[in-house]
Amino acid sequence: MQKKKLVLIGNGMAGVRAIEEVLKVSSEAFEITIFGSEPHPNYNRILLSKVLQGDTNVEDITLNDWNWYQENNITLYTGETVTSIDSIKKEVATNSGRVEPYDELILATGSLPFILPIPGSDKKGVTAFRDIKDTDEMLQASQQYKKAAVIGGGLLGLEAARGLLNLGMDVSVIHLAPYLMERQLDPTAGKLLQNELEKQGMKFLLEKQTAEIVGDERVEGLSFKDGTFLEADLVVMAVGIKPNVQLAKEAGLNVNRGIVVNDYMQTDIPNIYAVGECAEHRGMVYGLVAPLYEQGKALAKAICGAEKVPYEGSVLSTQLKVSGVEVFSAGDFTEDEEKKAIKVFDEQDGIYKKLVLRGNQIVGAVLFGDSSDGNRLFSMIQKQEDVSDVAKVSILQPSGGNAGESLVASMSADDIICGCNGVTKGTIVEAIQKQGCSSVDEIKACTSASRSCGGCKPLVAEVLQHTLGADFDAAVQKEAICGCTTLSRDEVVEEIKAKGLSHTREVMNVLGWNNEEGCSKCRPALNYYLGMVNPTGYVDERESRFVNERMHANIQKDGTYSVVPRMYGGVTNAEDLRKIADVVDKYEIPLVKVTGGQRLDLFGVKKEDLPSVWEELDMPSGYAYGKSLRTVKTCVGEQFCRFGTQDSMGVGIALEKKFEGLWTPHKVKMAVSACPRSCAESGIKDIGFIGIDGGWEIYVGGNGGTHLRGGDLLYKVKTDEELMDITGAYLQYYRETANYLERTSAWIERMGLSHIQSVLNDAETRRELNMRMDEALSTYRDPWKEIVESKKTKKELFETVVTS
Amino acid sequence: MVNKNITKVCVGSIHDFPVSLGKTVKVNGKEIAVFKLSSGKIRAIENRCPHKGGVLSEGIVSGDSVFCPMHDWKICLHDGNVQEPDSGCVDTYEASVEGDLLYLLIEE
Numbered sequence: 026m027q028k029k030k031l032v033l034i035g036n037g038m039a040g041v042r043a044i045e046e047v048l049k050v051s052s053e054a055f056e057i058t059i060f061g062s063e064p065h066p067n068y069n070r071i072l073l074s075k076v077l078q079g080d081t082n083v084e085d086i087t088l089n090d091w092n093w094y095q096e097n098n099i100t101l102y103t104g105e106t107v108t109s110i111d112s113i114k115k116e117v118a119t120n121s122g123r124v125e126p127y128d129e130l131i132l133a134t135g136s137l138p139f140i141l142p143i144p145g146s147d148k149k150g151v152t153a154f155r156d157i158k159d160t161d162e163m164l165q166a167s168q169q170y171k172k173a174a175v176i177g178g179g180l181l182g183l184e185a186a187r188g189l190l191n192l193g194m195d196v197s198v199i200h201l202a203p204y205l206m207e208r209q210l211d212p213t214a215g216k217l218l219q220n221e222l223e224k225q226g227m228k229f230l231l232e233k234q235t236a237e238i239v240g241d242e243r244v245e246g247l248s249f250k251d252g253t254f255l256e257a258d259l260v261v262m263a264v265g266i267k268p269n270v271q272l273a274k275e276a277g278l279n280v281n282r283g284i285v286v287n288d289y290m291q292t293d294i295p296n297i298y299a300v301g302e303c304a305e306h307r308g309m310v311y312g313l314v315a316p317l318y319e320q321g322k323a324l325a326k327a328i329c330g331a332e333k334v335p336y337e338g339s340v341l342s343t344q345l346k347v348s349g350v351e352v353f354s355a356g357d358f359t360e361d362e363e364k365k366a367i368k369v370f371d372e373q374d375g376i377y378k379k380l381v382l383r384g385n386q387i388v389g390a391v392l393f394g395d396s397s398d399g400n401r402l403f404s405m406i407q408k409q410e411d412v413s414d415v416a417k418v419s420i421l422q423p424s425g426g427n428a429g430e431s432l433v434a435s436m437s438a439d440d441i442i443c444g445c446n447g448v449t450k451g452t453i454v455e456a457i458q459k460q461g462c463s464s465v466d467e468i469k470a471c472t473s474a475s476r477s478c479g480g481c482k483p484l485v486a487e488v489l490q491h492t493l494g495a496d497f498d499a500a501v502q503k504e505a506i507c508g509c510t511t512l513s514r515d516e517v518v519e520e521i522k523a524k525g526l527s528h529t530r531e532v533m534n535v536l537g538w539n540n541e542e543g544c545s546k547c548r549p550a551l552n553y554y555l556g557m558v559n560p561t562g563y564v565d566e567r568e569s570r571f572v573n574e575r576m577h578a579n580i581q582k583d584g585t586y587s588v589v590p591r592m593y594g595g596v597t598n599a600e601d602l603r604k605i606a607d608v609v610d611k612y613e614i615p616l617v618k619v620t621g622g623q624r625l626d627l628f629g630v631k632k633e634d635l636p637s638v639w640e641e642l643d644m645p646s647g648y649a650y651g652k653s654l655r656t657v658k659t660c661v662g663e664q665f666c667r668f669g670t671q672d673s674m675g676v677g678i679a680l681e682k683k684f685e686g687l688w689t690p691h692k693v694k695m696a697v698s699a700c701p702r703s704c705a706e707s708g709i710k711d712i713g714f715i716g717i718d719g720g721w722e723i724y725v726g727g728n729g730g731t732h733l734r735g736g737d738l739l740y741k742v743k744t745d746e747e748l749m750d751i752t753g754a755y756l757q758y759y760r761e762t763a764n765y766l767e768r769t770s771a772w773i774e775r776m777g778l779s780h781i782q783s784v785l786n787d788a789e790t791r792r793e794l795n796m797r798m799d800e801a802l803s804t805y806r807d808p809w810k811e812i813v814e815s816k817k818t819k820k821e822l823f824e825t826v827v828t829s
Numbered sequence: 830m831v832n833k834n835i836t837k838v839c840v841g842s843i844h845d846f847p848v849s850l851g852k853t854v855k856v857n858g859k860e861i862a863v864f865k866l867s868s869g870k871i872r873a874i875e876n877r878c879p880h881k882g883g884v885l886s887e888g889i890v891s892g893d894s895v896f897c898p899m900h901d902w903k904i905c906l907h908d909g910n911v912q913e914p915d916s917g918c919v920d921t922y923e924a925s926v927e928g929d930l931l932y933l934l935i936e937e
Binding site: 570 | 867884
């Protein structure tokens with residue numbers, strides 16, 4: 026039987042993808058011919074910005090190399106443009122005079138960049154940003170010229186601008202709308218993005234309309250409608266694209282904005298199909314890559330006469346990363362009369378999240394600064410999920426694994442995980458199972474998933490975890506430690522250990538932080554992790570400490586400090602009280618207050634007085650300012666109390682002496698009560714001890730603060746030695762596995778009590794944990810004393826320069 | 830015409846200013862936060878966060894910015910502008926190093 030002839034016009038991502046789908050359904054059905062105007066095999070147009078940005082080169086973005094066409098017996102004519110279609114004779118003609126008959130014809134002519142119809146747009150140095158030729162022109166211009174103007178502050182314009190910035194050009198972006206990427210972002214996110222890009226050196230002229238491109242032969246500048254002028258030697262037009270439909274129109278196909286197709290990508294003329302950016306489906310023309318794959322599938326099934334699967338349109342999502350700025354938008358994200366928004370705006374970390382609901386259905390979302398939830402929200406939007414049963418705000422919070430797990434689990438093997446490179450879940454699963462990929466990076470190398478924009482990384486990781494099944498640990502949810510990196514706490518700690526990193530700058534440099542010197546969130550965290558990994562070798566960085574831990578006192582709102590000397594177990598004596606009283610008098614300390622942790626707090630001490638105050642108190646620092654052991658609160662116990670069954674003060678003092686000065690992920694409070702009346706409030710402490718007849722109960726994960734939580738019974742022990750052994754091991758395990766600034770109450774819920782018990786049940790593990798704890802404790806020196814003895818530190822940190 | 834009076838004040842040896850940290854300097858009752866950046870550059874700004882008056886000299890310094898120790902506002906040390914999403918600005922002062930000595934130029 027003779028094969029049917031299939032002709033594809035357009036050798037780009039959509040067309041070739043459709044052919045791939047056709048080959049999947051039936052590799053023998055057609056004799057295939059492809060015409061492409063560009064002199065290249067099919068390449069990934071999305072990655073042109075990476076070529077421009079210098080991250081990769083043209084060869085690396087090829088999707089189907091010459092061999093692929095050969096292997097699949099495809100006749101490819103590059104550099105040849107189809108100029109007419111005769112749908113009666115069923116043949117196409119090209120600009121080189123070739124005439125090719127067809128049985129089935131696919132139009133994938135894509136889009137043309139929209140060139141503003143203004144005077145001068147034909148001058149040298151004016152280019153679009155659409156293909157390899159344009160990219161080359163920009164690369165060349167950057168070697169000779171300095172000033173670039175990008176017209177258009179959308180996705181493409183900003184990608185181009187970032188690339189030109191990398192090439193050392195002075196870049197201004199001109200945009201008609203009052204904020205950037207108005208088709209994907211709302212005003213808040215648009216402004217945040219602008220701010221971030223301005224920091225990177227990009228300049229913006231918003232609400233500007235270009236009137237003319239001026240210059241002799243080559244462009245010299247832009248003049249605007251408002252009469253202003255901008256010098257430029259290179260002008261990139263990125264104002265939009267329009268479907269390339271000229272050929273289809275002339276062939277008599279029904280063309281609206283794009284070539285009108287039905288749910289099977291069929292045009293109104295039999296045997297002619299259209300796919301990709303040139304096609305208009307249910308009134309929509311898509312300019313993004315993800316819909317192309319779904320369209321290609323529908324087309325392939327129809328053209329091969331297989332069981333038809335209709336294409337029913339796509340909900341769009343955009344995930345973009347320009348130099349570390351994560352942006353995500355999906356669906357219908359503008360609120361109005363009937364659509365209401367939920368917004369979370371974390372000013373501290375520069376994170377903005379917005380969710381748009383119509384009634385109880387999620388219809389759209391915008392994320393800025395942290396787009397890790399993008400995939401999950403996108404899936405909810407696609408399913409138009411009903412959220413009436415869910416606490417609204419919790420939708421915007423990273424969930425504890427359940428949502429992500431079910432998302433990946435519920436996806437079919439054909440579902441696309443990586444929209445940029447069209448990688449399905451099935452392909453990734455195969456790479457894990459057959460090629461032994463065990464990390465996101467290995468999967469990336471194997472399948473190209475997450476190679477382009479990186480937005481699908483969390484999803485790839487979930488597929489990995491889900492596929493590995495038994496090894497999948499739901500608790501290990503990746504969360505970047507701050508906006509400076511995409512790495513999670515575990516990854517960072519792992520790298521510190523593996524690479525032997527020894528200071529924060531080195532970590533940020535080696536692990537590719539996007540802020541050279543980090544931020545107020547990651548620097549203290551890294552300082553802690555480095556000290557935790559290598560307690561004896563690491564030199565603490567005071568410049569990476571929050572003020573209180575650097576000054577070893579608590580800063581107050583007026584810039585004075587408070588001083589809390591150590592009072593082990595809340596027990597004091599006449600001598601200490603006398604010293605405190607003398608210091609209060611001498612330094613005119615305005616307020617002395619008894620704290621909740623059974624000690625005294627001296628408020629309103631001037632910064633320059635701190636060292637002398639400490640010297641005269643001659644008591645150790647109470648670490649009331651630190652992510653550290655604070656106090657061990659005690660009841661009076663058997664020494665005086667008629668109910669007490671244990672020596673709570675003695676044990677409390679011993680605990681405080683042992684663990685004082687220990688750096689922990691967050692503050693740690695303890696309490697020891699001598700009987701179940703729990704007068705020291707042992708039930709709401711990070712570790713609380715309650716004396717019982719013949720031993721102790723140890724409660725953990727209690728919290729009396731923001732996150733009120735009753736402690737869980739960890740163990741009952743008989744002796745004080747066992748109590749110390751368990752406490753040391755437990756605290757060390759917390760130190761080694763908690764996120765910085767994660768209280769034990771949150772940590773225990775994340776880890777699970779039974780998991781922690783299973784770790785601590787093993788005597789050998791306990792011994793090792795205690796050994797590492799002892800090593801950490803061995804570095805303790807009273808910081809107040811150290812400062813008092815160091816003239817240099819006193820001068821650098823505590824003296825104010827006063828000139829007259 | 831406005832008369833501006835610029836005073837040049839010596840604030841001590843450049844070596845007395847710790848790297849990547851701030852130092853409080855008082856000039857004629859005015860409190861100024863002076864920073865020696867990791868690049869060695871000196872920056873001087875008004876020592877008062879526009880938010881709630883936090884002492885900026887005690888903030889964490891990263892690149893060209895300082896994070897206020899009170900509520901983590903981020904302030905650019907070059908131009909004194911508070912970074913978005915917050916807004917506001919603090920005064921900045923020119924600094925010059927001559928030999929080992931650091932001078933601030935104070936406009937009256």
